[in-house]
Amino acid sequence: MIKDVILSDLLIELKDKPNRLKHVLGVRDTALEFGKKFNLDLDILETAALLHDITKYYTLNQNKEIIDRYFGDTKKIYECYNENILHAFSAYVIAKEEYNITDGEILNSILNHTIGRANMSMYEKVIFISDYTEPNRTYKSCVKVRKIAETNLDKAVFTAIDDSIKFYEKDDGLIPLIAYEARHYYRKLLEVQHD
Numbered sequence: 641m642i643k644d645v646i647l648s649d650l651l652i653e654l655k656d657k658p659n660r661l662k663h664v665l666g667v668r669d670t671a672l673e674f675g676k677k678f679n680l681d682l683d684i685l686e687t688a689a690l691l692h693d694i695t696k697y698y699t700l701n702q703n704k705e706i707i708d709r710y711f712g713d714t715k716k717i718y719e720c721y722n723e724n725i726l727h728a729f730s731a732y733v734i735a736k737e738e739y740n741i742t743d744g745e746i747l748n749s750i751l752n753h754t755i756g757r758a759n760m761s762m763y764e765k766v767i768f769i770s771d772y773t774e775p776n777r778t779y780k781s782c783v784k785v786r787k788i789a790e791t792n793l794d795k796a797v798f799t800a801i802d803d804s805i806k807f808y809e810k811d812d813g814l815i816p817l818i819a820y821e822a823r824h825y826y827r828k829l830l831e832v833q834h835d
């Protein structure tokens with residue numbers, strides 16, 4: 641199984657990064673819990689979780705090399721996304737090219753795990769929220785979102801995006817338009833849910 645190959649690669653790649661390995665396995669376990677609850681394909685979730693941070697420790701140049709080679713309008717990518725987010729793009733490419741992943745749910749879940757997007761699939765939402773709330777995450781917002789996710793996944797997604805935007809706004813950080821679009825989308829969705 642491809643997920644066994646990925647896991648053994650991860651164990652080698654992260655042998656000096658025990659906390660990152662714990663995080664990845666935490667995302668996997670959290671995603672599998674959600675998967676059982678929502679009756680999703682657990683192989684898809686496990687594979688996406690194991691791959692989501694596979695390029696986290698690539699240098700900026702390594703990430704850019706992969707992104708430049710694969711994506712068309714890279715100028716736009718670099719203008720819109722800060723360096724911390726680029727690993728999601730390169731992980732998407734590595735998943736395709738090195739692990740021959742073709743499943744769109746896996747690929748989109750990897751690509752959108754950092755800031756989310758409007759109208760995510762259940763798989764994308766589960767990976768996004770599992771990344772934000774896995775048990776090793778202890779920030780206030782993560783604890784809050786973990787609690788909300790027990791009863792309302794869309795509200796958890798909205799809150800995670802909203803808190804992230806506020807955090808980076810305070811920091812004067814670069815916030816991609818897609819984050820504002822996603823927040824707007826989930827805010828509207830929650831309004832409809834309340835009606």
Ligand SMILES: [Fe+2]
Nearest residue numbers: 692693753754
């Ligand atoms: Fe990540």
Ligand SMILES: [Fe+2]
Nearest residue numbers: 663692693771
């Ligand atoms: Fe992560």
